[in-house]
Amino acid sequence: MPASEQVNHKEEKDKQKMKVIVIVVVAIAVVFGVLLILYCISKRTNFREKLENNVMIDQNIEGQSEDMEVTFFTLATVATATNNFSSNNKLGQGGFGLVYKGTLVDGKEIAVKRLSQSSGQGLNEFKNEVILIAKLQHRNLVRLLGYCIEGDEKILIYEYMLNGSLDSFIFDQTRAEVLGWSMRFNIIHGIARGLLYLHEDSRLRIIHRDLKASNVLLDSKMIPKISDFGMARIVGGDQTEGNTRRVVGTYGYMAPEYAINGIFSVKSDVFSFGILLLEIISGKKNRAWFHPDHGLSLVEHAWKLWKEGRPLELIDTCLEDAGIQSKIIRCLHISFLCLQQHHDDRPNMSSVVMLLHSEGSLPEPKEVGFFVGKKSPSSSKNQPSSVNEITNTVLEAR
Template sequence: MAAWSSSCRGLCLQQQFYPHIVASRWNRKKTLTIALAIVIPIIVLLVIFIALWYCLLKRNTKKASGESVNYRHVTDIIAFFCAVDTEIMSIESLLFDLNTIKAATDDFADSNKLGEGGFGPVYKGKLRDGQEIAVKRLSRTSGQGVEEFKNEIILVAKLQHRNLVRLLGCCFEGQERLLVYEFVLNTSLDKFLFDPTRRAQLDWDTRYKIISGVARGILYLHEDSRLRVIHRDIKASNVLLDNEMNPKISDFGVARMFDVDQTRANTNRIVGTYGYMSPEYAMQGLFSVKSDVFSFGVLLLEIVRGQKNSSFYLTDSSHDLLSYAWKLWTENRPLELVDSALGNLFPSNEVLKCIHIGLLCVQEDAADRPTMSSVAFMLNSYSSTLDHPAPPPLVGENRSKELHWSATRSQYSVNELDASEIEPR
């Protein structure tokens, strides 16, 4: 009996003591979790700091002939990359010394100036190894600031496609903010397309190659890259041409990254270029992949016509190039849109297909516009019929002229396309 009583007392003591053991273990686990949450980020930042410092030391050793990194700016460089993007791994290859760029551009000589945009002037340069470069220099009076500078580095460093301009590196020392790109021989499309003399160098095959290349580049941004990117400023001056007239989309300063499942966004700060902006973006600040589609449609029609949308004036009721293209389309005279510099040296069916696609892209309602995957399919297909386009913006007076064009298929259709929309990802 005494033994049984002693056993009961021991059991009671164990039951009383057990909750304290559990609580103690839980507290230790909680403390460990908190400690790890604090220590791990510190270790990661320390590793990044050491890696950056090592890269800069290594770069300085390699460039002992006068192209060394200015150590007064090491802290700024480390802080910049840690702040904007910890995923850019090849930081060493992105950093240029200011003295190196000054030597390459002859201290930003006017004779090396290629042009000027919203970011600032662009200069041609040549590195000591003979490689030619293009240097964008952020102007202190530029409407685009450090945020756009960071944005362009992050995006272009991550995006790799033959129809996108390639970023070689950057530099920020003192007040200087510089972006270094591959040099593209034939500068930008607008220098050819809107020049009465040089426009003749763009035969139809070249124009079609440019149209197709730009479409592939935008498709990559929207659907095929690891990011979903809305460029927001597709236009002729942002399409560079290499020595074989292959197009490369440039200027990502105002581009926006979307989440995988994000379809649109809105902003109070409207950026872009008049004549290329979609109506929903220009008036409401709403933008999506369909905003880029609209801009592409404007560019496509400009390439066909050889004239700029925003500076297109006629004595008739056409307000701009889009209105004029729609007017000719509804009057069964679409080929009159073609640039006179081409003469009759172009395949009618292919040109008609491009005009048709252009009008589909510039429809007023964003939901009616095709995706870039559909556009790329249409450009590469020769066996289908396209949907009938609705009027572009600001042509209400022409809506009554649709007549038989309200049918779902047009006599000018040359491609077959499934009506279903292919949404990115």
């Protein structure tokens, strides 16, 4: 082939190669551009939906609590109060997320409950807790000061409780010594009064559904205040019970009819109170304690001792004063009445409050409910079972 034709042929091949390269580059750029546009649209849509949800909930809360002392806090205000959610300010942690101590610019101390994205408490539960607590005013219920909903953040701001939660005292051998019987009885009575208000005395009839030691907070004077209303349910008029497929709460405190069949009522709260009363008397946690010899749970072991006429063996070693034993045994008796297997056999909270302060005879308890969710196998070598405090809301509860 002549040299001139070889040159032309080579130029033609180079041009074709360049065209292919340009076409490939343009195609890649177009595909990348389309994907980028779709990604931006998706992000914008998600952001808009999240913003609209937050605005709707914010408006809903404002609409129902405009006549109440509930304040909207900006995220910047909350971050400043908690030193940007510093670990040094952390008060505790649960399945819902973290709780921090904060100080507002006016010097007022607050407790900040920052819900985690993995928490079982979603937007509905968040709104539920804000609206419910805003409408409740009682010395034995924790007071909600405000809320924050911004971006992914869902935050509740409470009055600060100097002494933390009840479980940090009764389940700690050292701190438990601070709680003599007089103080424990006052705590029992305060919790009972708080529940009575929820069930009968407030303008709403409310079933808490998650009463437990960690949800009872203690102020500077050791006055108990019931907290965490994210799982609470309002029942109207004369209604005293309901049914749900979505069982929420804490195994070890849940009444058998609720844990198994989803039937909740004021009497399921009474059952939880009975467990709490038993824990305050014994200093042992129902979910985490099993007798080393026969593997019975706290409720089963307590019932066994009661039937054998040995109730004093259950009492916390901090409460061995012989002068108060009869009062403690009376409270133990009331606990068993609250723990009856059938909810119709349990007293209501007005009766419980009356029984706590009277000295008359008490009815004999029938068989108590033993449901604790997970049981340790009977063995002479039983070890306390591990406890998962994380909230799950459908098949297994916290």
